[in-house]
Amino acid sequence: MKNELEQNLIHYLEQSIPAHQFAEIYRYAVIPAGKLFRPKLALAAFEDAGGDIHNIPLAHAIWPFASALEIHHAYTLVHDDLPAMDDDDMRRGRPSTHKEFGQWQAILAGDGLAVASFRLLSRVNHPQNRLITSVAAHALGPKGLIQGQALDLSGEMKNDFHTLLLTHELKTARLIQLALFGGTVLASKNVNAKACKQAWRLGHAIGLSFQLLDDLGELTDEQLSKHEADVNPWLAKQSSQCCEMTVKLLTNIDSLAGKSVRHELSLYYKKTLAHLEGGKGHIESHLKDKGLLSPVMALLHSLRQ
Amino acid sequence: MKNELEQNLIHYLEQSIPAHQFAEIYRYAVIPAGKLFRPKLALAAFEDAGGDIHNIPLAHAIWPFASALEIHHAYTLVHDDLPAMDDDDMRRGRPSTHKEFGQWQAILAGDGLAVASFRLLSRVNHPQNRLITSVAAHALGPKGLIQGQALDLSGEMKNDFHTLLLTHELKTARLIQLALFGGTVLASKNVNAKACKQAWRLGHAIGLSFQLLDDLGELTDEQLSKHEADVNPWLAKQSSQCCEMTVKLLTNIDSLAGKSVRHELSLYYKKTLAHLEGGKGHIESHLKDKGLLSPVMALLHSLRQ
Numbered sequence: 001m002k003n004e005l006e007q008n009l010i011h012y013l014e015q016s017i018p019a020h021q022f023a024e025i026y027r028y029a030v031i032p033a034g035k036l037f038r039p040k041l042a043l044a045a046f047e048d049a050g051g052d053i054h055n056i057p058l059a060h061a062i063w064p065f066a067s068a069l070e071i072h073h074a075y076t077l078v079h080d081d082l083p084a085m086d087d088d089d090m091r092r093g094r095p096s097t098h099k100e101f102g103q104w105q106a107i108l109a110g111d112g113l114a115v116a117s118f119r120l121l122s123r124v125n126h127p128q129n130r131l132i133t134s135v136a137a138h139a140l141g142p143k144g145l146i147q148g149q150a151l152d153l154s155g156e157m158k159n160d161f162h163t164l165l166l167t168h169e170l171k172t173a174r175l176i177q178l179a180l181f182g183g184t185v186l187a188s189k190n191v192n193a194k195a196c197k198q199a200w201r202l203g204h205a206i207g208l209s210f211q212l213l214d215d216l217g218e219l220t221d222e223q224l225s226k227h228e229a230d231v232n233p234w235l236a237k238q239s240s241q242c243c244e245m246t247v248k249l250l251t252n253i254d255s256l257a258g259k260s261v262r263h264e265l266s267l268y269y270k271k272t273l274a275h276l277e278g279g280k281g282h283i284e285s286h287l288k289d290k291g292l293l294s295p296v297m298a299l300l301h302s303l304r305q
Numbered sequence: 306m307k308n309e310l311e312q313n314l315i316h317y318l319e320q321s322i323p324a325h326q327f328a329e330i331y332r333y334a335v336i337p338a339g340k341l342f343r344p345k346l347a348l349a350a351f352e353d354a355g356g357d358i359h360n361i362p363l364a365h366a367i368w369p370f371a372s373a374l375e376i377h378h379a380y381t382l383v384h385d386d387l388p389a390m391d392d393d394d395m396r397r398g399r400p401s402t403h404k405e406f407g408q409w410q411a412i413l414a415g416d417g418l419a420v421a422s423f424r425l426l427s428r429v430n431h432p433q434n435r436l437i438t439s440v441a442a443h444a445l446g447p448k449g450l451i452q453g454q455a456l457d458l459s460g461e462m463k464n465d466f467h468t469l470l471l472t473h474e475l476k477t478a479r480l481i482q483l484a485l486f487g488g489t490v491l492a493s494k495n496v497n498a499k500a501c502k503q504a505w506r507l508g509h510a511i512g513l514s515f516q517l518l519d520d521l522g523e524l525t526d527e528q529l530s531k532h533e534a535d536v537n538p539w540l541a542k543q544s545s546q547c548c549e550m551t552v553k554l555l556t557n558i559d560s561l562a563g564k565s566v567r568h569e570l571s572l573y574y575k576k577t578l579a580h581l582e583g584g585k586g587h588i589e590s591h592l593k594d595k596g597l598l599s600p601v602m603a604l605l606h607s608l609r610q
Binding site for chain 1: 327
């Protein structure tokens with residue numbers, strides 16, 4: 001599956017970029033792909049909603065959609081890594097895009113990938129094309145993903161637990177919600193409003209728990225950076241709320257997800273659990289309340305199968 | 306007209322931004338609007354193609370489209386002004402967005418405006434919605450506007466006259482071509498392929514001549530900055546080609562433009578002519594071939610009314 005997804009991603013990326021050396025920067029930012037978590041979830045939701053990946057007209061719609069998600073995700077990473085933003089020199093084990101090519105190149109390539117993702121959405125050949133584009137632009141725009149980044153960079157996400165969740169919801173969940181929503185919509189010609197709503201709720205729970213587990217996973221390091229010690233919500237006064245919320249979200253996901261999404265998630269849970277188990281001692285040394293880790297790990301254990 | 310355009314722009318911008326102090330940055334970047342050249346051209350093309358601005362369903366399509374053009378234009382200016390890009394501290398007589406609010410704020414707000422422009426395009430209520438979104442994403446993406454910025458910032462535009470024109474075509478003309486194309490398409494329910502093609506060609510000529518006249522207008526300063534002296538094509542070996550091309554483009558525009566577009570342009574020519582006349586002595590002192598200015602000015606004079 002990853003192979004087919006990556007091949008399609010390369011195909012749609014090459015279609016979108018110029019025959020000019022600047023194209024190298026777009027390729028560097030997108031390929032080799034990461035976990036392809038968002039496209040995989042879109043395909044899984046498509047299957048769970050009864051879509052057939054070998055049905056030509058529908059498959060012609062799901063591939064550009066799945067590639068658009070990854071290309072949009074890549075743009076956010078390129079801009080997030082910039083010195084004025086998170087200032088990260090490394091990404092996926094190699095220099096981040098601005099480190100490799102320069103700052104104006106990274107700003108422009110990020111801009112280009114953002115627009116390219118909308119070009120791909122416009123190529124989604126499906127009666128609900130406009131609905132998907134409209135939901136995408138809303139979810140990823142100034143009231144969505146961008147506002148999540150603003151709450152993060154401004155430091156407001158540290159104000160209280162509500163703002164923390166709102167930040168994760170906007171910054172992380174929106175793109176995942178779009179993946180599940182789009183996959184569900186594209187599975188058939190007519191919109192099933194109930195299934196769409198459920199996909200949106202499921203994406204919300206996956207996105208939030210994904211981010212909370214990611215934050216927890218950061219604590220597997222023996223020594224935390226000053227920044228990490230400062231921002232990680234598991235170390236702050238909302239520590240026990242993080243635990244309760246993670247357990248609640250994972251339980252919700254388990255009741256909402258269909259077979260294919262459940263399968264994708266079980267692979268992710270397995271990796272997450274292995275990562276947490278490997279650094280269990282360090283996590284517990286950082287946490288004030290040692291009892292917060294075991295309920296999360298027990299639940300992951302039962303869900304990973 | 307500008308009043309109605311600006312009111313609509315404010316309306317659609319407010320719809321697009323969050324109820325949060327970050328919204329102030331979006332407002333600052335877009336309002337007060339500049340000349341609104343692109344939205345005005347879209348409306349003029351709409352009228353020339355037989356569109357009635359008071360016909361409710363069509364008017365409901367042209368306003369979000371015109372606002373999307375300006376919001377997209379504003380995003381490009383915010384990013385262009387960044388220190389890693391053109392590094393401009395001032396824009397329209399006040400501090401540029403990153404000077405007023407900071408760099409990460411300007412990067413994010415630019416990103417947000419880019420996505421918001423596609424949200425507005427998705428709200429264009431017209432049977433050809435998908436065609437317009439698709440043409441927009443192509444024209445403004447990695448093979449379009451973004452590549453023009455890449456050719457500019459990399460310095461390649463100085464290589465030869467062909468690359469100079471290509472840069473202006475991508476960086477400046479594409480958004481103007483989209484304005485004329487979209488205005489034409491939105492004027493009726495069915496696509497008139499010949500009118501669309503003509504709008505695209507007209508936009509190309511307007512965009513290129515606009516940029517060449519803008520370059521010429523930069524020479525009205527007595528002292529040129531080192532950067533200006535270095536990049537202005539009227540001072541380089543392509544100087545006479547700039548003159549010939551400008552005359553050719555203005556003549557083409559005159560034969561292609563309909564009544565409303567012609568009216569918009571005549572106002573622009575009038576201002577341009579006044580600006581050039583005011584600094585005529587300085588322009589001639591910078592130009593190697595003093596005879597290059599008069600044919601351009603004579604033509605503008607005949608077209609301006």
